[in-house]
Amino acid sequence: MRALLAVLLFVTLTLPAQAEPVSGYAFLDDSTREMQDDEFSNPGxxxxxxxxxxxxxxxxxxxxxxxxxxxxxxxxxxxxxxxxxxxxxxxxxxxxxxxxxxxxxxxxxxxxxxxxxxxxxxxxxxxxxxxxARGEKVNVQTDGEMAPLLAKGEALYNTRFGQLDMACQHCHVQHQGQMLRGQKLSQGQANGFPEYRLGRGRITSLQQRLTECFVSFRAEPFEEGSPEYDLLELYIMSRANGLEIETPAVRF
Ligand code: HEC
Ligand code: HEC
The missing domain is CATH 1.10.760.10 (Cytochrome c-like domain)
Structure with missing residues (x-):
């Protein structure tokens, strides 16, 4: 019983802090960071x-x-x-x-x-x-007319989809920092988009990245430019408020 409590306490204490956004940059190895920072070697x-x-x-x-x-x-x-x-x-x-x-x-x-x-x-x-606008801090409106739209975007972010019954937040909130198929899960921040993807060898827009995530957890993606993707884009951009724009970021 005591051991179980200790585990629970450990889990609670190590839960990621909700408030602090961290760029995907922080999850990269040194050589990828250098590539992003040097405009002559940045393939984006x-x-x-x-x-x-x-x-x-x-x-x-x-x-x-x-x-x-x-x-x-x-x-x-x-x-x-x-x-x-x-x-x-x-x-x-x-x-x-x-x-x-x-x-x-x-x-x-x-x-x-x-x-x-x-x-x-x-x-x-x-x-x-x-x-x-590289270096400028993301500053998406969250009040007024945006508030109800943001709530919809957040609901989509927390909705389970597909055969694996997974939501965005499972990987990018609950399991951030953990390894998945050789990759370290980040918060799934959007401050570097469009970004260059080394594994795919091409520039990737935010909504194209969303499609890749949907496919990776075996769910049916939405279409680029669809209301659902626009709402998700709004919500994840608002999570990036305060992070510097890195476009074109370099990621795996
Ligand atoms: C005839 C003038 C004109 C042309 C040509 C034009 N735009 Fe615009 N653009 C505008 C106006 C007016 C706005 C709205 C600015 C505002 O709302 O304050 C705007 C807004 C924007 C914005 C949003 C920035 C902001 O200040 O809100 C971007 C980005 C942009 N245009 C990109 C482009 C691109 C890329 C092209 C070429 C494909 C282009 N524009 C061609 C007049 C033009
Ligand atoms: C099964 C786990 C998983 C789920 C569920 C998932 N993703 Fe991802 N996502 C990844 C992996 C792996 C990466 C690449 C490594 C990283 O940055 O986390 C990634 C990357 C991203 C990135 C790019 C981060 C960057 O810095 O370039 C964004 C944005 C993103 N995901 C958004 C989403 C959204 C929105 C959803 C829900 C529709 C979602 N993801 C669902 C695994 C997942």
């Missing part, structure tokens, strides 16, 4: 460069490029505004992720056909603009 920088090209590109017969409104090298983009995404924008129908904001500008301000969520040009532009 190729996507930042691709995004920069798209941002400045003036296509045939078009009047504007992104840079004609947002400045050469994004000089008029406010890092603090980027750090607030996803935002609530009543004119744009409510919850808007950064990728959706880019797509609105693509469609409305450049008069082009909107792109499908997860399109590589969208991800490149998203990576570029978020990289402009």
């Amino acid at each position: 920088m190729v996507t930042v460069d691709r995004g920069a090209e798209l941002f400045h590109e003036l296509r045939d017969s078009e009047v504007h490029s992104c840079s004609s409104c947002h400045g050469e090298n994004g000089a008029k983009i406010d890092a603090k505004a980027i750090a607030r995404y996803p935002v609530f924008n009543a004119n744009l129908g409510g919850l808007v992720t950064l990728q959706e904001r880019v797509n609105y500008c693509w469609e409305i301000n450049l008069d082009r056909f909107p792109l499908t969520p997860g399109n590589s040009q969208l991800i490149a532009l998203e990576t570029y603009v978020r990289h402009l």
Whole structure:
């Protein structure tokens, strides 16, 4: 009995502190950290460069490029505004992720056909603009109109899905710090997205990473750009409030 109590006490004392967000960066080995920190060896920088090209590109017969409104090298983009995404924008129908904001500008301000969520040009532009805010602290609104949406996102985060009957929080809250198939489970923070994935050899948006997690615990993923993914993105971005934007982060 005493032993059981000791175990219970141990478990309670070692439960992760809920309040403190910790970036996935803290869970990396030294060589991956160095790779992320050095812009010449960070493989995600190729996507930042691709995004920069798209941002400045003036296509045939078009009047504007992104840079004609947002400045050469994004000089008029406010890092603090980027750090607030996803935002609530009543004119744009409510919850808007950064990728959706880019797509609105693509469609409305450049008069082009909107792109499908997860399109590589969208991800490149998203990576570029978020990289402009690197070092800025994530600062998602949690009160007002956002409060009920956040509650929905949190409910999804705690919902069990699929054959293994698992929820996000099982791995990223309850078991953070433990090993799973050779990987150390982090808090599943979103401050480094879009990020470069060494194991997959490609840039990965946040919603693409969610799909990988769903598949890994054998559950049916939602679609990129779906209301469910947008709500999850909102909730996990709000968990990252206070963490510095690392885009493009490097992860396994
Ligand atoms: C004709 C001008 C115009 C063009 C061209 C344009 N945008 Fe925008 N963009 C805006 C306006 C206006 C806003 C809203 C700013 C606000 O709400 O304060 C905005 C907002 C944004 C935001 C959110 C930042 C913020 O301050 O809220 C991003 C990111 C962005 N645009 C990216 C792009 C990208 C990428 C392109 C090219 C695909 C582009 N924009 C093209 C006018 C433009
Ligand atoms: C079976 C365990 C498991 C479940 C359940 C799970 N994930 Fe993950 N997730 C992982 C592993 C493993 C990684 C890669 C290592 C790490 O960062 O934890 C990861 C990584 C992530 C990352 C990237 C973290 C970073 O720093 O790049 C995010 C975001 C994430 N998960 C969100 C979610 C969300 C949201 C859910 C629920 C839909 C979920 N995960 C469910 C195992 C899981």
